[in-house]
Amino acid sequence: MKREEASSNSTVKYAVIVAATVGVIAIVMSGFNKNERPPHIVFILADDLGWNDVGWNNPNVKTPHLNELAEGGVIFNQTYVQPLCSPSRAALMTGYYPFRTGLQHKILGPYQRAGLPLEFKTLAEKLKEVGYLTHIVGKWHLGHSTWDYTPTRRGFDSFFGHYSSSVRHYQKTFQYPVRNKTSVGYDFRDGIGVVQRDDSAYSTLLHTERAVEIISKHYAEYPLFLYFALDQPAKGLQVPSHYEDMYPNIQNQAVRKYYAKMSLMDEAVGNISSALKSRGLFDDTLLIFMSDNGALPINQGSNLPFRSCGCTLFDGGARVPAMIRGPLLKKTGYVNDGVNHITDWHTTLLSIAGIKPEQDLDGIDILDMIVDGSPSPRNEFVYNIDQFEKAPGAALRVGDWKLVVGEPNMCYPGVHLSEVDDWFPVDKKPLFLPGFADFDHPTPPANVTLLFNLKDDPAERNDLSEQLPAKVEELRRRLDEYKRGLVPVADGTADLAADAELYEGTLTPWL
Numbered sequence: 001m002k003r004e005e006a007s008s009n010s011t012v013k014y015a016v017i018v019a020a021t022v023g024v025i026a027i028v029m030s031g032f033n034k035n036e037r038p039p040h041i042v043f044i045l046a047d048d049l050g051w052n053d054v055g056w057n058n059p060n061v062k063t064p065h066l067n068e069l070a071e072g073g074v075i076f077n078q079t080y081v082q083p084l085c086s087p088s089r090a091a092l093m094t095g096y097y098p099f100r101t102g103l104q105h106k107i108l109g110p111y112q113r114a115g116l117p118l119e120f121k122t123l124a125e126k127l128k129e130v131g132y133l134t135h136i137v138g139k140w141h142l143g144h145s146t147w148d149y150t151p152t153r154r155g156f157d158s159f160f161g162h163y164s165s166s167v168r169h170y171q172k173t174f175q176y177p178v179r180n181k182t183s184v185g186y187d188f189r190d191g192i193g194v195v196q197r198d199d200s201a202y203s204t205l206l207h208t209e210r211a212v213e214i215i216s217k218h219y220a221e222y223p224l225f226l227y228f229a230l231d232q233p234a235k236g237l238q239v240p241s242h243y244e245d246m247y248p249n250i251q252n253q254a255v256r257k258y259y260a261k262m263s264l265m266d267e268a269v270g271n272i273s274s275a276l277k278s279r280g281l282f283d284d285t286l287l288i289f290m291s292d293n294g295a296l297p298i299n300q301g302s303n304l305p306f307r308s309c310g311c312t313l314f315d316g317g318a319r320v321p322a323m324i325r326g327p328l329l330k331k332t333g334y335v336n337d338g339v340n341h342i343t344d345w346h347t348t349l350l351s352i353a354g355i356k357p358e359q360d361l362d363g364i365d366i367l368d369m370i371v372d373g374s375p376s377p378r379n380e381f382v383y384n385i386d387q388f389e390k391a392p393g394a395a396l397r398v399g400d401w402k403l404v405v406g407e408p409n410m411c412y413p414g415v416h417l418s419e420v421d422d423w424f425p426v427d428k429k430p431l432f433l434p435g436f437a438d439f440d441h442p443t444p445p446a447n448v449t450l451l452f453n454l455k456d457d458p459a460e461r462n463d464l465s466e467q468l469p470a471k472v473e474e475l476r477r478r479l480d481e482y483k484r485g486l487v488p489v490a491d492g493t494a495d496l497a498a499d500a501e502l503y504e505g506t507l508t509p510w511l
């Protein structure tokens with residue numbers, strides 16, 4: 001369906017008016033005229049997938065399904081996200097930079113009280129208001145201390161997955177330091193219920209099976225929003241061995257397992273597109289794939305040619321593989337070089353659904369850029385602003401220029417900048433990122449001032465700050481303007497009352 005139809009979609013408008021006055025049930029009764037229904041949306045978000053970890057950027061990684069989808073759609077060369085999990089997810093769900101929602105500092109821990117503040121409506125809530133049936137499968141990671149923070153109270157009709165940052169693929173447990181011990185928590189839910197424990201079943205296979213089931217049973221009169229938040233490649237190297245067999249020539253076992261996980265992930269995407277085809281929905285579905293942040297050196301991922309990794313303000317943390325395929329696209333089978341930010345996808349999906357976005361969203365509507373390759377309307381974006389008193393850090397891009405100030409390592413003091421500031425090769429020695437908790441660290445934080453021209457120097461090798469002080473000042477002033485919108489960081493303390501051991505080993509909302 002075309003864009004003009006979306007904005008003049010009378011049935012949708014009717015549904016909104018009815019929804020506003022009578023409530024959500026009215027939407028289900030109002031129905032959609034077949035030609036007016038906005039497209040189905042399947043948003044696939046990988047976890048910690050590096051720039052160089054997908055087939056179209058690195059032919060050694062076997063991702064045939066993703067490659068095929070990308071060939072029939074558009075690959076993005078300059079998609080930027082937040083350098084960490086919770087902030088990126090918050091940006092996608094709200095359309096605001098995390099420094100405006102309180103999620104600019106590190107990630108949410110499993111026992112943290114804070115979550116994505118309830119005053120922000122999620123993408124799912126907004127899409128639901130115009131009739132989308134909404135599902136999340138996989139990782140939430142936007143808070144769970146109270147039920148109000150959990151996905152089925154934030155606009156999703158169903159949830160199948162885990163609340164916290166990451167769980168082991170077979171055990172579905174996380175480990176978290178609490179006082180003098182390590183707390184182990186089981187974290188796997190279907191809706192609000194706990195899924196029966198089965199340590200022989202691999203998480204991503206279960207997630208994919210659920211996604212396929214949702215698609216197969218979808219009532220196609222209504223638009224579908226499926227947010228498939230993969231737990232791949234993420235942390236740990238558990239993977240069924242037959243995926244490793246796809247890489248007989250890779251000697252390094254860790255690299256082989258990592259690539260195997262990429263191929264498992266690719267198969268999951270393939271199963272989802274097959275399910276869309278079997279159900280007859282494929283041609284009417286916008287399928288978007290991107291990573292939530294750059295690869296971390298804890299894994300074998302690579303962000304080459306870009307500098308450094310996830311959890312930093314360098315481009316290796318924020319510039320990620322991304323693609324879209326589906327209806328609306330008038331120009332396909334090419335690489336689009338327009339700058340876009342994860343918040344833009346929020347705004348653009350609203351636009352596609354015929355929803356008027358809030359005035360002050362940070363996300364910009366990039367629909368024209370996606371549809372026919374028009375120039376990107378975005379000229380600047382904020383990588384992050386974190387006023388964390390021990391190690392403040394911020395970065396901003398305006399045009400081709402990028403300024404980084406303060407501590408570029410967002411995991412300080414967990415790791416020191418010297419450990420992550422590198423151009424990581426594929427078979428590097430994995431670095432252990434010791435948690436994200438604040439603790440006393442003997443090394444003082446960095447306080448850099450770096451200026452790069454990303455057009456000439458996308459790998460950030462040549463700092464121009466001393467040569468171009470006026471440019472530094474110009475960007476610093478722009479950053480100061482953004483800082484006026486800064487909100488305090490959400491409370492980061494771990495609540496000992498949340499210890500899973502108090503709830504028979506299961507992570508549970510506790511407040």
Ligand SMILES: *[C@@H]1O[C@H](CO)[C@@H](O)[C@H](O)[C@H]1NC(C)=O
Nearest residue numbers: 177178179180181182183496
């Ligand atoms: C941890 O602390 C508790 C109480 O503070 C104590 O009873 C327990 O023995 C300690 N455990 C270890 C392994 O030190």
Ligand SMILES: *[C@@H]1O[C@H](CO)[C@@H](O)[C@H](O)[C@H]1NC(C)=O
Nearest residue numbers: 204205208209264267268271
């Ligand atoms: C994809 O579907 C096939 C056939 O049902 C299944 O054997 C395989 O495990 C699925 N792969 C993933 C990653 O879910």
Ligand SMILES: *[C@@H]1O[C@H](CO)[C@@H](O)[C@H](O)[C@H]1NC(C)=O
Nearest residue numbers: 077078335336337454455458
């Ligand atoms: C993608 O970005 C790189 C680095 O900025 C650039 O060299 C390349 O030309 C871009 N590719 C396309 C197709 O625009």
Ligand SMILES: *[C@@H]1O[C@H](CO)[C@@H](O)[C@H](O)[C@H]1NC(C)=O
Nearest residue numbers: 389390391392406447448449
């Ligand atoms: C970092 O350096 C700048 C000058 O380049 C200075 O103004 C600022 O106070 C320093 N910040 C910290 C936290 O030391």
Ligand SMILES: [Ca+2]
Nearest residue numbers: 047048085292
């Ligand atoms: Ca992540």
